[in-house]
Amino acid sequence: MDLNCSKRPFNFNYSTDVETKRLRKTSDEKNSVITRFEHLSNELLYEIFDYLDPYEIYEAFSKLNIRLHNLVIFSSLPLNINLSSKSISTLEHRCRHVIIPNKHRILSLHLNSYVIIRDFFTHCNIDASFNRLESVVLNGLSEYRVMMILFYLNALPRLFSLTIEMQDDSFFSISDIYSIVFRLPHLKFTKISFSEDEESEISIPISINERFSTIEHLVIDHDCNINELTSILSHTPHLRHLISKNLIETEETIKKDVLLKLADLKYVCFDQCNIEFDALEVFIKRICSQLQIWRLKTECKTSYLDGNRWKRLIRRHMPQLREFHFDHRVDNDEMEILPDRESIDQFTSTFWTERQWYFEFKSEAFQYVYSIHPYREKWHDYCEYDRNDIYVNERLLQQRSNNLDIFRRRATTSACRSSISRSQFTIGFYPADFWNLSFIDDMKCSFLQAQFNHLTIQCHETPVDLLIEIIHLFPQLKSLELPSLPLVHVSSLPAETTDMLLLVSITNEITRVKLNKMVEVEQIHFLMNLCPRMQYLEIECVTYVDLENLLGSILMNNSTRVPYLCCLSICAFDAHEKIIEQLNAIIEFERLFDPERAFRGYTIQRIDNRIFLRWKL
Template identity: 40%
Template sequence: MSGSTSDESAGASSKSTSSSSIHQPRQRMAQNYLLLWIDASMDEADKDCQDILAQLKNVVNEVHLCSQSDQCIQLVKQIDTERAFVITSGYFGQHLVPKIHARLSDESIWYTCLENLSNEVVYEIFEYLDGCDIYKSFSNLNIRLQNLIISSSLLLRIELDPLSKHLLEHHCQHVIIPNSHRILSLHLADYWKDQLLIDAFFNHCIIDSSFQRLESIMLKGIKTEKLLTTLFYLKFLPRLFSLTMYIKDYYYHDPGNIYPLIFSLPTLKYNRLSRSTHTREITIPHVINKKFSTIQYLIIDHTCTLNQLNSILHYTPQLRHLYCNPVIDSNEEFKNDLAMKLPHLKSLYIEQFYESFDEFEMFIKEISSPLQILNITVFWGKAYLDSNGWERLIKEYMPGLEKFYFHFNHMIHDDFTKDLIDLSNGFINQFNSPFWVERKWFREIRIDYENIDFSIHPYREEWIDLHEHMKSDHRIMQLIIMNNQFTELTWRFIKELKCASKAIHFTHLGIEDDSMCIHMLLDTLSSLPNIKSLKLSSPSIFPLKSLPIEDTENYRSVLAINKITKVKLGQVTEEQEEQQIQFFINLCPHIEYLGVDCMSDTDVPSLMKLILMNRRTRIPNLCYLCFIIPMADENMVRTLAMTIDSERVNDNYTIQRSGNKISVYWK
């Protein structure tokens, strides 16, 4: 007897979906809803139509456009169990709705007219739309919508890019300037080399104190001279909380004059400054009676040295989150006597750090911050791979650290292969003490083309931890091989690593490389006897038509020694799906978890039958099966439940769906 009938499984799916939607309503909606938009004047080539479609697809996953009512009705007739929305005008809807209602008696189609929606719902819809698009699309429909649009309760979000440059003057004169007191955010993107959108905007409009509700500004592609002028006016904005700037200069400018203007903004909480050109120096003018900034989130997306970073941080005692990329090496010693204490800093992210470990240690000591999150990427210095140094630094100066993300990235060269092997052994053997295990900070080696990355990261729930019976091993050690350019140099390094890996207890192997053949996979697995979980992003790469491989010494060796209990296969092809899955079932007889990413045309019921047959014979320990299906729905859940029941096996099971994932649990 099955533990849940198809009706029960549908209910389980519904509960699962509802639970998830509490935390991510837009994401869940995008997975489970269909939108039908019917309009006789629809022109998909029109720029405004394309913009609206792009915004709609942020809310729902699938949008169908119809220009005729019969076309819409045909789509409605094809709907089985999905929930769908139909968008149409009131006049068109008067004729369309009765036709739909005559053909559909259930409640899977909801219909109403925009004019009948409450003010609250209309305002919620407007939150997803650009303010200029709202005026263009809704201002001429009826008096009620006109009144809603001009109401002071509606705050506008304005986004302008080079494609809207030809309408810029109209937008400024008829939307932005008359409604400056209602604009919540203003984002200008001038990302094309020869476009002058931002210059043209400021020729028509000045951001001054009339923008009394403006909270967020993004200036993408602004020139330094224009930015300096603009920042002067921004200090008059009473509610400016977020400022993002991408400087587009094709020659050098010292950003040192920019930061004092940023720090003078009275209410700023978030600031990002990015620039495309290399910054050779930052000279912050010395101010005797300097005013400290209110900034709490600071992103420094341009080159600076540790001392230059220190100069900037002198103005930000309220800082809580700091991101820097990159921090480059300099010939100067770190001036710790000028260091600013940051008593509120919780997270520090340095994407590229080129200073020594000693310099980094001194910086951490001086800022005296109660860090909870540290994320750092380095490229040289064996001292960074000294676990004792890290343990001492964390215990003394970051005792509240909860999440530690560390990356040591190195190129693979012929001349340094032995050094890299030594680094690998040192990294793995040092970072396995109780200090690291208790904090659930895991080690990973990632080989990507001709780069190797040694990393440490916190435990994160992954596919191997999805079932309550799958207990996570907090001593997990991962080896990830990726990239589609698998060179001879990379393979030679892996062979060298394999010689040392018998003493290294790798427990997870991930293959994200579609150039690795089955021979290489078996050769790798034969030297990794402690692997418990295996993930392959593209099993279709393996030449499975010729299978004398099962008679090779490597295959027999892997079959005899492997302890793999969890297998996840990505993108199995329709042409060889059964062969692919059967191969890994034969290779891994201890499987408890099997996950399969299906293509849109995969015959999932046939795969289910194949797996059920093998569960009775080759893989009796299988207790969790997961299919990821692009078009998963309740009808598929019922079909798979019927497939299981038809096997007449007295097993208790539960089947449920969450989004595009259908899971089967055996008790």
């Protein structure tokens, strides 16, 4: 049972405040030292009680003395009650001695099982005397109690949030439940859940002079079809935020005569949309002229891959749409379906980029995923960051100025605008028998000259000949991310692979490279040969010895193999000041031998567990 009082906001100066109070008390009471718990101030006791179970507080302290009894029993602090199966054995006692005497203090009530709900309402009735109750959660509600309980809730003067999860084996009318919920006079948030039942049907007729629901945030956590969803929404004209678990097909004709007035609806999320695009389009045209955020997941139905159709729908019927989160999955169990090249081209057109929406195609064993999402900053959009510790040559600087913050915001905005036109190809996990050169042969007809700018490979230790072929397939690449590489020496590669490596190194435009795990510096040598235009290199999981070898390798190759490389990002789990000082010492030692060329005008920046080394070319 969690009868927690509402916590006070966490105050970073709390310890200082307590110390100040202690010193003040010491000043006022020269030699007085508190040695008993019951002598603590009321304020300090309330702070302690915030971290204890209030029912246990009642049992432990209410009978110790009059002061603690009054403190526990007559407090006005709000209570949040959470009754789980662990509370069953003491439920009657809790209701009689804690809940009922303090019902005017209860802010939220969570009943988390069928047995808890049944026994709670045996010992306690909810009525208007619960005058502060704002949130009710009922998990495991049965058809036997549902109507009675909803009738009780109608008396609550401040019920703003209601969550109902019906018991799996219950038989009930979901339409009746919605009808009663919509009549609750102050409700702002509602979530209704129940398991799938093919026989359930939702139809909620509108009565003459009906008072519409006040609900603004609705979560439909069950299957429903378009007609059922329309029936529900016809009662919620104030709706702002809609989440629907699963839209399913219906054999009925889609009703077009129901008028939906949802002028405030800004956010819609369909966790799974299993209807035809035609049906979804009819529905969207009726509700979404003011929509700003739309999340949608679909699968299998190829009509959803028509990027031009999406473009027309959004332009004509969703002019205010700011964020579009779209994921479409295509099952490929037999590994015989090829990606849709036409769809990829349509989803990378200027319509999407001018809205700063980002396309990603993910290919993995047994499925493809086509995604559109708003721009979100990625590792390859590096720019100047707020700096924790900064070395400029030999001097440690502390940079915490507002000017740097302003510069960062401008640089981030610039990076967003410059990279938003890019699209990403992600290769997920494949079985070893599929992860070979035949993968390239199967993909060439779909991806040859495709306009992907970022490549992420999630398969570990991709064979170098396969990696070279993949990069050759995407000449527009600007960034490359790998989890790891096999231990490879360029000099030991077969002649055919070496020739292909030379060709790809000349033609590719990759400027940013990320390797999540470096085992030895030869892996970096291979990446330098593969991506000679590299400007930014990011490496995860390296030790101090690796850093020393890495810096030496960069210095040796900076003017020959990678003449544009000017930024190194390193993830070091012990990236504290001592490591940075050692790194600075390594660089200064190298500069003794070549002061004009070795990391000229360098800076070292620490951001959390990451170290950034930048230098002038």
